Amino acid sequence: MILQSQLFGCDPKLEAAALSDPAHIVPGASGDHVRKIQLALIRLDKATIVPDGVYGRATAAAVLAYKQKRNIINRSYQTKADNIVGKMTIAALDKEMLEAELKPVWLQPMRPVARFPIYVPLRGPLLAFNIAFPGLLDITDLRPIPVRPFPAPGPDLTQEEVIIAQGNIGTIRVVDGSGGTLVRSQVMHFYGGSNNFFQVAQLRGAKTPGKNFEEIDIPNDDVNVTYDALNCGETFFQARVSPPQPPQKLSNIMRLLSLVDRSVTLPLPPGDYSPEPRLKSGLVSKAGTPLNPKPGRKINIFGEGESAGFEDYSSDIDFCSHTFSNGNGPPGATTGHRPWTADPRKPPGIDDHSVDNICCRGSPISPVTIDEILRIGGGKCRVTYAEAEGRKNCDRLRAGLKGATVIDEGNFGTTGRAIVLELV
Numbered sequence: 001m002i003l004q005s006q007l008f009g010c011d012p013k014l015e016a017a018a019l020s021d022p023a024h025i026v027p028g029a030s031g032d033h034v035r036k037i038q039l040a041l042i043r044l045d046k047a048t049i050v051p052d053g054v055y056g057r058a059t060a061a062a063v064l065a066y067k068q069k070r071n072i073i074n075r076s077y078q079t080k081a082d083n084i085v086g087k088m089t090i091a092a093l094d095k096e097m098l099e100a101e102l103k104p105v106w107l108q109p110m111r112p113v114a115r116f117p118i119y120v121p122l123r124g125p126l127l128a129f130n131i132a133f134p135g136l137l138d139i140t141d142l143r144p145i146p147v148r149p150f151p152a153p154g155p156d157l158t159q160e161e162v163i164i165a166q167g168n169i170g171t172i173r174v175v176d177g178s179g180g181t182l183v184r185s186q187v188m189h190f191y192g193g194s195n196n197f198f199q200v201a202q203l204r205g206a207k208t209p210g211k212n213f214e215e216i217d218i219p220n221d222d223v224n225v226t227y228d229a230l231n232c233g234e235t236f237f238q239a240r241v242s243p244p245q246p247p248q249k250l251s252n253i254m255r256l257l258s259l260v261d262r263s264v265t266l267p268l269p270p271g272d273y274s275p276e277p278r279l280k281s282g283l284v285s286k287a288g289t290p291l292n293p294k295p296g297r298k299i300n301i302f303g304e305g306e307s308a309g310f311e312d313y314s315s316d317i318d319f320c321s322h323t324f325s326n327g328n329g330p331p332g333a334t335t336g337h338r339p340w341t342a343d344p345r346k347p348p349g350i351d352d353h354s355v356d357n358i359c360c361r362g363s364p365i366s367p368v369t370i371d372e373i374l375r376i377g378g379g380k381c382r383v384t385y386a387e388a389e390g391r392k393n394c395d396r397l398r399a400g401l402k403g404a405t406v407i408d409e410g411n412f413g414t415t416g417r418a419i420v421l422e423l424v
Helices: 010-021 030-047 057-070 088-102 367-376 392-400
Strands: 106-111 116-119 158-164 169-175 181-185 199-204 215-218 222-229 231-239 247-259 298-303 311-313 322-325 336-338 353-363 377-387 405-412 415-424
Touching: 010 030, 010 088, 030 057, 030 088, 057 088, 106 158, 106 181, 106 231, 106 247, 169 247, 181 199, 199 215, 222 247, 298 367, 367 377, 367 392, 377 392, 377 405, 392 415
Parallel strands: 158 247, 298 311, 298 353, 353 377
Antiparallel strands: 106 169, 116 158, 169 222, 181 215, 181 231, 199 222, 231 247, 322 336, 377 415, 405 415
16 A cells, blocks of 8 residues: 555555556546545645535646645656646645644643643553443543643643633633534533533533533634633533544543632521420531531531531532522522532642531432542531431431441431431
8 A cells, every 4th residue: 555644545546646647636537536635635725625526626726726835846847836636746645644644633721721631541541431321422422532742742641630710711722623623521420420400611602502512613723712611510621533534533631620719608598497306416406407516617518508607518519509599699699609528629629537517408418428528527527417308318328427426316307317427
């Protein structure tokens, strides 16, 4: 095989044109080999032609422009370039196409910049996502692929992590992605364990706008794309270039974390905060909130200001943004944003074993929440939970906090349960 590019290789007519003068491709020709030449001219020179496989006037003009730009002239019998695809021209097209095919697509976070790269371990590529909703994937399934960092040589990467303040504007530079698309996906998870009900980010100019999937065309090899960080959570970006011949080229993955830096102090919502008589310790109110907390730091997981003196946080990045449900949100506001306990920035992220009181009311207890309670809770940390109906979350909490002492437990609400535990 003379020709090396994926586009031209193994095409008998193009291979012949690379070897034999009589096999040159001239205006008036037609066929798939002409279509491939047209595709190369579009990719390499941004030629405004239709890849219809017909070597007409527009294609002839594009060939001539390509040869003039590169001074492709057979000096043995020519003094200027012509519009014929001969041995020299096909060799130049093939060489440039091969270079373009081998060149990696790269996402470079510009504003904010990446916190750190995640390197591919020696045993194989890093698993980029855990898939929580496989039925929703379809074309939103981003694929991790090792690529060389921009701009200098170094270890291969699959992901970079960017943290942006919720409500701000970010920029991504897409390098060597001409003719491809930049995709944003929100159905995969790295940190989160749930379905975020809010759209985390929005690509400006997206041709397919939406909460879970967006796509924007990449017109050339150096493009800046702007996005808005609408709500808290995680979302993922990857550039894809589908050449005329497979395989598809994929960029590194940019993982965006949109977060807030601090909790907002909300007024205490209406409710009965007197002690719940069915719990003899007097440590739980009729509203399901902790009473007489221990000295030290106090964290209300998934809170909305109902626990006086506690900081409202989310243990799951997918629930940092929330709809106000207690009637105590800021005037006119329907959506609030809580800091994330596991925010890599500390603060606002919470240090290990630094909290003395943790409470949660009515929210589902998931494994990620149990893990965070165990991580941030200090020695003898008091954990208070109440649910108005049922007891499954109390049971999950008790089972998950292995070794914790039950200080009090009893009926709560209509058919619910409340529990107070002390960590080891």
